[in-house]
Amino acid sequence: MPFSQGSDSTRTDARWGDLERLRAQGGLYDAVIEEIDGRRIRIGDSWLADFASCNYLGFDLDPEIMDSIAAQVSRWGTHPSWSRLLGNPRIYIDIEDRLTELLGAPDTLVLPTITHIHSSVITLLAGQGHVLVDAQAHKTIYDGCSIARGNGATLHRFRANDVEHLEDQLRVLPAGSSRLVCIDGVNSMTGNLPDLSAMARVCREYDALLYVDDAHGFGIVGERGPGETSPYGLRGNSIVQHLGETYDNIVLVGGFSKSYSSLLAFLALPTWLKNHLKVAAPPYLYSGPSPTASLATVMAGFDVNESRGDQIRADLYRKTMKVLDHVHALGLETPNTSNLPIIEIPLEDGRDIEDVARFLLSHGIYVTVAAYPLVAKDQVGFRIQVTAANTDEELDQLNATLTELAERFEVRRKAA
Ligand SMILES: Cc1ncc(COP(=O)(O)O)c(C=O)c1O
Numbered sequence: 565m566p567f568s569q570g571s572d573s574t575r576t577d578a579r580w581g582d583l584e585r586l587r588a589q590g591g592l593y594d595a596v597i598e599e600i601d602g603r604r605i606r607i608g609d610s611w612l613a614d615f616a617s618c619n620y621l622g623f624d625l626d627p628e629i630m631d632s633i634a635a636q637v638s639r640w641g642t643h644p645s646w647s648r649l650l651g652n653p654r655i656y657i658d659i660e661d662r663l664t665e666l667l668g669a670p671d672t673l674v675l676p677t678i679t680h681i682h683s684s685v686i687t688l689l690a691g692q693g694h695v696l697v698d699a700q701a702h703k704t705i706y707d708g709c710s711i712a713r714g715n716g717a718t719l720h721r722f723r724a725n726d727v728e729h730l731e732d733q734l735r736v737l738p739a740g741s742s743r744l745v746c747i748d749g750v751n752s753m754t755g756n757l758p759d760l761s762a763m764a765r766v767c768r769e770y771d772a773l774l775y776v777d778d779a780h781g782f783g784i785v786g787e788r789g790p791g792e793t794s795p796y797g798l799r800g801n802s803i804v805q806h807l808g809e810t811y812d813n814i815v816l817v818g819g820f821s822k823s824y825s826s827l828l829a830f831l832a833l834p835t836w837l838k839n840h841l842k843v844a845a846p847p848y849l850y851s852g853p854s855p856t857a858s859l860a861t862v863m864a865g866f867d868v869n870e871s872r873g874d875q876i877r878a879d880l881y882r883k884t885m886k887v888l889d890h891v892h893a894l895g896l897e898t899p900n901t902s903n904l905p906i907i908e909i910p911l912e913d914g915r916d917i918e919d920v921a922r923f924l925l926s927h928g929i930y931v932t933v934a935a936y937p938l939v940a941k942d943q944v945g946f947r948i949q950v951t952a953a954n955t956d957e958e959l960d961q962l963n964a965t966l967t968e969l970a971e972r973f974e975v976r977r978k979a980a
Pocket residue numbers: 676677678679680702704748752777779780819821828829
């Protein structure tokens with residue numbers, strides 16, 4: 565069979581069959597978005613309210629942030645194509661200084677994406693030792709762990725957010741072996757937070773390093789304190805601060821590609837480790853860096869976060885609760901217990917996903933369709949992401965559509 569007609573592995577791997585069928589039919593995946601108007605998007609002739617965006621703070625549409633790009637491009641050109649090892653435009657150092665202060669971390673290192681970070685740093689931290697990964701950790705963490713295993717580490721899996729199971733596994737590891745524990749911060753499907761303090765306590769007790777991916781929490785959750793405008797806390801400085809933890813034995817990973825609407829990601833880490841990664845992590849040595857526009861919007865994002873971030877988070881919380889209260893009133897099941905703006909609605913029968921998704925589209929609602937194998941078969945459903953840029957009118961449209969959907973389809977009901 566010639567390669568032009570698909571290789572053996574692409575033709576015979578049934579895992580991708582469902583997704584490929586949905587992709588090929590069009591509409592639900594791989595959409596071509598012709599134009600946007602605020603948080604409305606046009607696909608073909610249909611204008612849809614977008615609840616699939618992860619631009620939680622609406623920074624992608626903020627005029628102050630949009631206007632920041634031209635000055636940096638005229639200073640640095642469109643793209644600094646040195647790898648970071650070869651050369652760092654000054655703005656990198658400014659971003660890391662600003663981020664270190666915001667996170668209250670010992671130090672920070674930025675690289676283009678979280679995927680780059682997981683695929684390189686997990687291996688370097690694991691060495692020939694043991695990696696223990698949460699069963700529901702994000703796919704990109706798993707991929708990083710697989711690379712670590714390929715380089716000699718031993719991989720273990722513990723039940724999702726189960727501290728006792730983690731402790732059982734750590735207890736029996738050979739004395740003196742290195743241990744790395746990988747978990748999500750705010751979970752990308754449930755919207756919930758892990759029991760970080762308990763995990764950190766166990767890791768410290770067994771001399772393990774806790775590696776946390778807070779892609780979705782950074783920008784939303786932050787330190788608690790007087791004057792906070794919502795239960796999300798202040799400053800959006802991520803899960804470690806939000807839960808009043810320290811960075812002892814914790815490496816925090818986060819990204820700007822969600823709340824800050826920019827292509828950049830970071831590690832919060834001790835300075836010795838930062839210096840080591842500067843010579844050992846391939847994305848620092850070889851990868852093309854983030855475009856200047858993204859470096860500019862990160863810097864401007866810090867300014868907006870400082871001046872208006874807490875009001876924006878208050879608005880995001882209000883909008884999220886408008887949807888969540890409605891979901892609860894309809895008696896629909898959602899794993900979300902955190903009140904963060906990630907609201908998954910699982911279906912009773914995952915085979916309905918296509919009909920449900922088409923129903924939502926026909927009512928002008930665009931969501932993340934969580935089909936197999938993007939999620940496990942028993943978790944098939946759809947995920948609503950609320951952003952501060954969604955209007956109340958769009959939220960009303962979403963809620964009215966959910967009311968109708970609950971009458972028409974078998975969605976999981978909350979136990980009475
Ligand atoms: C938890 C989590 N980690 C990592 C990623 C990937 O991030 P990046 O685009 O920066 O590689 C995502 C994106 O969806 C995510 O949800």
